[in-house]
Amino acid sequence: MRAGWSYVGRRALFALITILVAISLNFVLFRLAPGDRTSALRCQGCTQEFKAQVRAEFGLDRSVPEQYLVYVKETATGNLGRSFVTQQPVLAELWKPVRNTIPMVLLGTLFAISLGLTLGVVSAWRRGTITDRTSVWSGLLLYSLPTQWLALMLIFYAAGPLGLPTSDIADPYLAYENPGWWPELVDRLQHMVLPAATIGLVLFGEYTLITRSSMLEALGEDYILTARAKGLSNWQIVRRHALRNSLLPIVTLIFLSLGFILGGAILIETVFNYPGIGLQLYESVTERDYPMLQGGFLLLTVSVILMNFLADLLYFRLDPRVTE
């Protein structure tokens, strides 16, 4: 057990250092930007004195290592600066869209996990049959579609027949009628269906293919042969021996992608005009709102790192061998 705790400690340390590296990278990336904050303020008529004052305000007149230390300290205390556009603190501005994104992403991911895992296992079990070929080809196809294009296709061909809204997070007129929580919830869910479906379909292809190949690898192992020789039924072999072992890479993948799709949802949210973190970043790009971009990048990186850490912990639960 002690080996286990040292493993967890190592992973936690790694996560911490990675976050620090991400913070530093963030610092470097935005120092490489052409011009400094005074040119980002976009004031042509500013005097030199005013520019110098702004530089002093942002601490830009100090040496780079000094600036870096100040920056790290500010970031550690949760102060990510103020948005150029709204003049509000970045963290608060980021939190609202993140709250909108999370349920949508979770819905899509749950759909993808349940369907992708099932189809992947069935497909590996019935390798070479029609079922297998159909699921491999549909997986490959979905995996190959550009995300934003799939979203647009859903708007073109699915939104109309299904009567689903294609833009925004809620019906703006509904709030005036004060209909109570149930119709509002239904309205929210309706707005969530298409974005979530896009995420689900994109991930579903990937999950199916990975589960299948991971299962196939496990099914070729000698312990499956042993299990067969013992006279276990196919179902028992799959459930107790093959699935248990092939789940490891799949779990890692799912957790990793959970972190990534928060950022990846940017394409989907842009298409559906869904006010989540992705759309917020997209708008920050078009507005050249560097503090927001910087904060968003940091937030998403940290979420990936945390998911990674969670995957490590889960791995530890699922497979005691990893500590060695």
Add this chain to the structure above:
Amino acid sequence: MSPQELAEAIIPATADTRRRPPVWRFLKGHPQAAIGAAILIVFALIAILGPWIAPYGPREQVGPIFGTPSNPHPLGLDDAGIDILSLLIHGARITLIVGFTGALVAVLVGGTIGIISGYFGGRLDNLLMRVTDYFLVLPDLVLLIVVASIWGRSLRNIIIIIGLVYWTFMARLIRSQVKVVRERAYVKRAQALGASHLRIILRHVLPQVLPLILAQTVLMVALAIFLETAISFLGLGDPNAPSWGRMIENGFDRSAISYGAWWAIVPPGLAVAIVIMAFNMLGTAAEDALNPRLKVSHLLRRHFRMRPLPDKDAAR
């Protein structure tokens, strides 16, 4: 029956394919890969011959805004009255160039780091792998947006960014392969004979990992094209290069949806999907062929063999 005839009767397949190059045998054994390769050849030809076979220029206004698909313009016109089919043909070159060069950057950087790290091992390996780990957890799309919005919109930047995002996968994969090859007896013998590190890497290690590198490169091109469409869609693509990604963005941006002009969005997306799928078909088939562990399934009777046997075609 002479011994010669007898041998041919028993092993007709090997007699037939013995003199064929390994690539040919691979394509023959994997119809999925063959279809993928055929599709890619067609698109490569379109990309090369683009300016000569496109009916109109990429900026030439030839009809009304969002003109419907009709006889002279089978795929209709876009928001500036430009022929979509011509745009598609011109865009093939840009999209494929970005895909290939982006993947190439990733493979060169990742491959070099992977080989150095795996071959020399020790502290250097440790250091390089830590760096790789850090890059691996950065959310690629977001990193890309940040870098693209800071550096500005150009094809060169997009290619560099794609390389920057994907070299890590390559480095990790190749490192693990090189580590295995390094321990083989013939590498030890070459070392004992006094061969230089460079010679061992080039003559003994690289040929062994090359098939895997190629398979991964193919998959990486698909990812690179995918990323290009994503960057373009977010308005960070090269404004002067009408790639397929830019076509989708343009259609979306100029509200082709409310016009009901599906022809401005469906064809470029379909083209991207077909090319990416072709790369994926080729790449996954190659990956499967290179992974002997996938050959055997103990659940199926007809796959019943004692141990996973390395496939001769794949090992080549």
